[in-house]
Amino acid sequence: MKLSVSKLFSKNSTLEKGANDSVVTVQKQEEKINSKEKGENSSDEMLECPKCKQTFKKIDVKENMNVCMACGYHYVVSADRRIRLLVDQGSFRPLKCKVAFSNPLSYPDYEQKIKSLQEKTGLEEAVYTGVGKIDGYDTVIAVMSSKFLMGSMGMAVGEKVTNAFEYADKKKLPIIVFAASGGARMQEGIMSLMQMAKTSAAVEKFNRNGGLYIAVLTHPTTGGVTASFATLGDITLAEPGALIGFAGPRVIEQTIGQKLPEGFQRSEFQQEHGFVDQIVPRDKMRDTLAHILRLHCKRGK
Amino acid sequence: MVKEIDERIIEIDKEIEDILSQECKDEAKMYVLKRERHDLIKMCKNIEPHDKVYLARHKKRPKITEYIEAIFEDFFEQKGDALGKEDGSIFGGIALYKGLPVTVLGHRKGNDLNENLKCNFGMPGPEGYRKALRLMRQAEKFGRPIITFIDTPGAYPGLEAENNGQGSAIAVNLAKMSALRVPIIAIVTGEGSSGGALAIGVANSVLMLENSVYSILSPEGYASILWKDSTRSNEACSMMRLTAQDLKEFNVIDGIIPEPIGGAHLNHKAVFKMVDRYLGRELEKYSKMSPDDLSRHRYKKFRTIDQNYLNII
Ligand SMILES: [Zn+2]
Numbered sequence: 122m123k124l125s126v127s128k129l130f131s132k133n134s135t136l137e138k139g140a141n142d143s144v145v146t147v148q149k150q151e152e153k154i155n156s157k158e159k160g161e162n163s164s165d166e167m168l169e170c171p172k173c174k175q176t177f178k179k180i181d182v183k184e185n186m187n188v189c190m191a192c193g194y195h196y197v198v199s200a201d202r203r204i205r206l207l208v209d210q211g212s213f214r215p216l217k218c219k220v221a222f223s224n225p226l227s228y229p230d231y232e233q234k235i236k237s238l239q240e241k242t243g244l245e246e247a248v249y250t251g252v253g254k255i256d257g258y259d260t261v262i263a264v265m266s267s268k269f270l271m272g273s274m275g276m277a278v279g280e281k282v283t284n285a286f287e288y289a290d291k292k293k294l295p296i297i298v299f300a301a302s303g304g305a306r307m308q309e310g311i312m313s314l315m316q317m318a319k320t321s322a323a324v325e326k327f328n329r330n331g332g333l334y335i336a337v338l339t340h341p342t343t344g345g346v347t348a349s350f351a352t353l354g355d356i357t358l359a360e361p362g363a364l365i366g367f368a369g370p371r372v373i374e375q376t377i378g379q380k381l382p383e384g385f386q387r388s389e390f391q392q393e394h395g396f397v398d399q400i401v402p403r404d405k406m407r408d409t410l411a412h413i414l415r416l417h418c419k420r421g422k
Numbered sequence: 423m424v425k426e427i428d429e430r431i432i433e434i435d436k437e438i439e440d441i442l443s444q445e446c447k448d449e450a451k452m453y454v455l456k457r458e459r460h461d462l463i464k465m466c467k468n469i470e471p472h473d474k475v476y477l478a479r480h481k482k483r484p485k486i487t488e489y490i491e492a493i494f495e496d497f498f499e500q501k502g503d504a505l506g507k508e509d510g511s512i513f514g515g516i517a518l519y520k521g522l523p524v525t526v527l528g529h530r531k532g533n534d535l536n537e538n539l540k541c542n543f544g545m546p547g548p549e550g551y552r553k554a555l556r557l558m559r560q561a562e563k564f565g566r567p568i569i570t571f572i573d574t575p576g577a578y579p580g581l582e583a584e585n586n587g588q589g590s591a592i593a594v595n596l597a598k599m600s601a602l603r604v605p606i607i608a609i610v611t612g613e614g615s616s617g618g619a620l621a622i623g624v625a626n627s628v629l630m631l632e633n634s635v636y637s638i639l640s641p642e643g644y645a646s647i648l649w650k651d652s653t654r655s656n657e658a659c660s661m662m663r664l665t666a667q668d669l670k671e672f673n674v675i676d677g678i679i680p681e682p683i684g685g686a687h688l689n690h691k692a693v694f695k696m697v698d699r700y701l702g703r704e705l706e707k708y709s710k711m712s713p714d715d716l717s718r719h720r721y722k723k724f725r726t727i728d729q730n731y732l733n734i735i
Contacts, residue, residue, distance in 0.1 A: 321596035395587075
């Protein structure tokens, strides 16, 4: 199966309601950067960086791995692009783990929502899993997509992540997970909560059997995903400036009744507090992962 | 509905108390009041999900400290995460259950504001979860079964909690609990909200009191996320399927512990007796399982917990 290139990303439809503002802001930037692929005059389209406010040709930013040339601001990147940026050409194949739609709470319009997202993103669900080579090293890769209902974790995401760990365990391969999630899949209620236990247990089993798990936290990694498999890596990397936390900034502000400090819950903050081994810019990600894989490989490739 | 009934019952109890304190007791009035009280309680036989949320959060509902006092003996409290902090929202230690040493722990709520400030209304920070894990690991070392009592509005969403890795603390508990080699029984006694509840809930058997609730989020939070309107929480209560009965149907929990009609707060003694009976039965069930089988059993339980709804093509 081939992933379609991210198609037009329509406003509102995929924005999980209640997501914190900063997530939404970046999401909109991502819409902008991805929304031109159908247009013919896209080469002239300009893009203002949300961080440094400089304007660049969108096509140039895309060319630069969706990273601002001036300040290094990391735009969200789609799951398929992420994989292409990472693996040795032609080495990637998806894992067979197809989960049918299920609506345990009989949540109104949930099925239509999922269907339209599948069409828009070309993804089956908010996580994409497969096996590929990075610099010659075989590895299982799971990439979450914040474009699919904010990367929220329901049964399908939980199952695919669990399946990826089980596959890696069985084949004695390392696993790399790119986390991006607004948290639990509200539409699936308690079933979503249970995915936290299911995935964490799978990580633990893999861990006990000696497997290497590299977690890469990307913007945003929050809620139930932060409180389960995303923070259980042997090695934790993060992209610069990613929002990483358990509770959303808005909920915290409401609780404590004060504004949050600048940079709160960002990658750099998480590293300062001891939860991130290294912050790795997108253009260094492949080399860094290859480096880690090399150090865990007993001999040769 | 239950809220109004409960408020009326409190009034009645006060009136009865007044009559009893008088020299010349008005027996006739007392009879009428007792009758009304009886009828009111009977009306609580079939109640709505939002009524259960009300009961689950009832101020007079039994607390972990009371369960321990009533059901266990020789309790020895343990404090601290041994990493720099004591978090009062998790209460626990070692005790005897019918002569058997066990580790017992859970969320602590207070009986009044002062107590609640000390235990942060039952909302742990990462230190609380790490304390819980310290106690559970020790239980594994000494081969003690673990009993957890779940009653929390959720993990605390605060600045310091985030600084110290709230998400990671919960994740580590989920992972480590899944593999512990002693029996774990979790009992949801009040409200079990979000990862903050699950973080001490990865058990071989998960039981719920009849009127307790267990959910991904508080109904208010759910309503405000999905409809941007926290006042629609009653609607959310029905939608979320958070009652013990729903969750039994979902295969998320293993048993329901009956409560007195009208709620656990009306008769603590009856509740303790019931919890004791169910707990004894569960512990008996796992007493013959080997350590390997216990962790395998727990792993499988959560690996397949969604099997009624999950369809792999
Ligand atoms: Zn910039």
